[in-house]
Amino acid sequence: MDFNDTPEEAAFRQKARNWLAENAIPESELEGDNLIHRHRPWLKRLYEGGWSCISWPKRYGGQGASPIQEVIWNQEQSHYPHLKTHRFSVGQKMVAPTLMEFLEDRPETLERLLPPIASGDETWVQLFSEPAGGSDLAALRTRAERDGDAWLVNGQKIWSSHAVEAKWGFIVTRTDPTVPKHKGLTCLYLDMENPGIEIRPIKQANGESEFNEVFFADVRIPDNQRVGQVGQGWEVAVTMLSHERLAMGGENFGVDYEALRKLAGEVCIDGRPAIENAQVRAKLADFYCVEAGLRATTNRAISALSKGKNPGSETSINNMVIGASTQEIAAFALDLMEQAGIVLDESTQESSFFQQAFLSIPSMRIAGGTDEIQANIVAESVLGLPREPRVDKNVPFNELPGGK
Amino acid sequence: MNFDFSEEQVLLQEQARKFLADACPADLVRSALHDDAPYNEELWKGIVEMGWTAATIPEEYGGLGLSYLELVVIAEELGRAVAPVPFSSSVYLATEALLLAGSEEQKNLWLPKLADGSAIGTFALAEGRGRYSPDGIYTGFSNGKISGEKSVVSDALAASFCITVARDSNSNEVGLYLVTLNQDQAISQQALNTLDMSRSHSSIHFDGADAQPLPAGSTDSACLIDQLLDRAAVLFAWEQIGSADATLEMARDYSLERYAFGRQIGSYQALKHKMAHMYAKNTLARSNCYYAAWALNTNAPELPVAAATARVSATQALFFSSKENIQIHGGVGFTWEYDCHLHYRRARLLAVNIGSEFTWQDKLVSATQQAA
Ligand SMILES: Cc1cc2nc3c(=O)[nH]c(=O)nc-3n(C[C@H](O)[C@H](O)[C@H](O)COP(=O)(O)OP(=O)(O)OC[C@H]3O[C@@H](n4cnc5c(N)ncnc54)[C@H](O)[C@@H]3O)c2cc1C
Numbered sequence: 056m057d058f059n060d061t062p063e064e065a066a067f068r069q070k071a072r073n074w075l076a077e078n079a080i081p082e083s084e085l086e087g088d089n090l091i092h093r094h095r096p097w098l099k100r101l102y103e104g105g106w107s108c109i110s111w112p113k114r115y116g117g118q119g120a121s122p123i124q125e126v127i128w129n130q131e132q133s134h135y136p137h138l139k140t141h142r143f144s145v146g147q148k149m150v151a152p153t154l155m156e157f158l159e160d161r162p163e164t165l166e167r168l169l170p171p172i173a174s175g176d177e178t179w180v181q182l183f184s185e186p187a188g189g190s191d192l193a194a195l196r197t198r199a200e201r202d203g204d205a206w207l208v209n210g211q212k213i214w215s216s217h218a219v220e221a222k223w224g225f226i227v228t229r230t231d232p233t234v235p236k237h238k239g240l241t242c243l244y245l246d247m248e249n250p251g252i253e254i255r256p257i258k259q260a261n262g263e264s265e266f267n268e269v270f271f272a273d274v275r276i277p278d279n280q281r282v283g284q285v286g287q288g289w290e291v292a293v294t295m296l297s298h299e300r301l302a303m304g305g306e307n308f309g310v311d312y313e314a315l316r317k318l319a320g321e322v323c324i325d326g327r328p329a330i331e332n333a334q335v336r337a338k339l340a341d342f343y344c345v346e347a348g349l350r351a352t353t354n355r356a357i358s359a360l361s362k363g364k365n366p367g368s369e370t371s372i373n374n375m376v377i378g379a380s381t382q383e384i385a386a387f388a389l390d391l392m393e394q395a396g397i398v399l400d401e402s403t404q405e406s407s408f409f410q411q412a413f414l415s416i417p418s419m420r421i422a423g424g425t426d427e428i429q430a431n432i433v434a435e436s437v438l439g440l441p442r443e444p445r446v447d448k449n450v451p452f453n454e455l456p457g458g459k
Numbered sequence: 460m461n462f463d464f465s466e467e468q469v470l471l472q473e474q475a476r477k478f479l480a481d482a483c484p485a486d487l488v489r490s491a492l493h494d495d496a497p498y499n500e501e502l503w504k505g506i507v508e509m510g511w512t513a514a515t516i517p518e519e520y521g522g523l524g525l526s527y528l529e530l531v532v533i534a535e536e537l538g539r540a541v542a543p544v545p546f547s548s549s550v551y552l553a554t555e556a557l558l559l560a561g562s563e564e565q566k567n568l569w570l571p572k573l574a575d576g577s578a579i580g581t582f583a584l585a586e587g588r589g590r591y592s593p594d595g596i597y598t599g600f601s602n603g604k605i606s607g608e609k610s611v612v613s614d615a616l617a618a619s620f621c622i623t624v625a626r627d628s629n630s631n632e633v634g635l636y637l638v639t640l641n642q643d644q645a646i647s648q649q650a651l652n653t654l655d656m657s658r659s660h661s662s663i664h665f666d667g668a669d670a671q672p673l674p675a676g677s678t679d680s681a682c683l684i685d686q687l688l689d690r691a692a693v694l695f696a697w698e699q700i701g702s703a704d705a706t707l708e709m710a711r712d713y714s715l716e717r718y719a720f721g722r723q724i725g726s727y728q729a730l731k732h733k734m735a736h737m738y739a740k741n742t743l744a745r746s747n748c749y750y751a752a753w754a755l756n757t758n759a760p761e762l763p764v765a766a767a768t769a770r771v772s773a774t775q776a777l778f779f780s781s782k783e784n785i786q787i788h789g790g791v792g793f794t795w796e797y798d799c800h801l802h803y804r805r806a807r808l809l810a811v812n813i814g815s816e817f818t819w820q821d822k823l824v825s826a827t828q829q830a831a
Contacts (some may be wrong), residue, residue: 278616348743434731
């Protein structure tokens, strides 16, 4: 066990650090009304400097970097929180690894699709969830029917994040309703400018509109945009979901120990800085333990990976823990401000980021698999506990109640 | 960077687990709850023969000179087995105190004996109830003699000497003193009834007992005590996660065997989620313990933060796992016969032994403030 860098790692870290110091774009120079627009110039700069998606093969726009180098890069990059490019993670962390796995034998396709993901020129939307299929994704109904060398897609997706900005979509469809629900699915990717697609933004509980409804009316998708075999869609989708769950260090809306510690040094209890209060300290310590524990858990997994071992099941706890813990921190931060805790001053980003985060955080416990689904996954695949009873497992989809 | 144990360390762990499965079955722990012996001598002999008491003692003092990464592996297994032996007192505290602050003469005299098991040491800190602070130390040292009252001391009934926290009446400084416990005229011990009788506890009354200061070198003595506690905290935390994982495994295994309403109880989501949360807490604590083990082993400046983080999360994980393990067992979980209560008792002992969760939460925040 050694948390220090080897000489090569130290040299790599120095290189990363120097590059960031020279190239990082100051927050004041970021422009645009959403994070995709704001961060695009930064991604471009990363890509041109050879620092985007560094673990990918060179021919697809990466650097062939090792997992440990990626950890080091992420650590160095985290010193610039305003440049966190999580808005591009659907393409970079979910779609790309899935394509690399299932289109391995089509390098020319990958050469077309992957570099613009790395450079931020093309973003993707994950078209999985439907009104009738969220946690129970395999209950989805959007149909794809064969039409010559293409598929005709009809149906509706929902909660599709950043569909408006996306160039490409990655969709799971039902191609065979006569077999049990997990067996009749097929994955495709599609150009979001295809005729027949209608995107309707949904106003979210936090007042923003990042996710959307997406409607499909006879949308033609060539068969050569199929990912995996016909009927293999469940496996492909699950692969992408597991990358989604691994997309380590996702968004936390800036709510972390350091932010809370800073706040607790500024606000007062009985005329003294709140951080001197024993109860406040106990809460702070608990948050620190979760944050440090998740960080160390991720590092253990990456360490295993870099030795060619299976990363193990430890990281499956990330998603189960992080949302609830971040929500607690945000609520506690608002409490520390007492009456001022409800004031939402939108004039600056900093002034009410705890308030804004508080409104956004409920999504952390739902998106990418709810806390409850994550707990099921840990219980079943890590602890080996019995699976949930499944009444619909062996029944053809079109014979299920509501399955038409 | 490498966040993993070596193959040799993993092998050591397997060997330790096997040894303890044979030499320290749960029935042995259970019977230790009501026999009068301060510790299980036969098990202790086995542990000494395995070389565990000698692990981190340098070879020049008769030890094996292994690293702390080996010691944490052993600690984890001792926690898993709820071993009724004075290992934490003797190894994490007395041995460590000597290594940190002992004079050459003290080290030459005691370390070989600690290594070969001919001596057991312990550590005496608490005076009365409540959190330790140097201001609360009334045990006094002057002219080579020590007098005062230590309210709860682990394993002193088994030990040949005790590293005692006392105040020098000349300098008024609080420091560490080595006191041999065979001074019948000047020391009296009173055995205490405790929550976990598998480990012995007593109160000690010093009445002009011979004592030697640990010279400590250049370190300020209050700092020295904090350092000692930080180092011990890492090792205690590893015992705690050993026990926490054992309780999760017990819970899982039982939930697969036991049926209710025609189903395995482990198929009910209330229990599945409970165990998923046990797993999450244990894993976070374990990962924090990894980091702390590294910090301990390399004497990294991060040690105070890392140790407190490991300690707080391991204490919380073990309390949660040990109580919910009883819950998952239902009625049998509340019987003397089942092993759940062994961990539940030990969890409390380990939680307060070198400062409670609340105390270490406070230390953790202080350490992050200092690091910032
Ligand atoms: C901000 C945000 C962004 C999103 N972005 C995308 C996106 O880009 N693309 C996309 O495809 N989807 C996206 N989603 C959708 C997300 O994946 C689903 O919302 C999520 O999987 C839950 O599905 P649902 O909304 O249908 O809720 P439901 O599945 O109806 O769940 C309702 C409640 O029932 C519980 N529940 C359901 N099944 C079980 C069970 N077996 N055991 C225990 N409890 C259960 C859930 O935990 C939840 O509490 C996004 C969601 C959010 C909030």
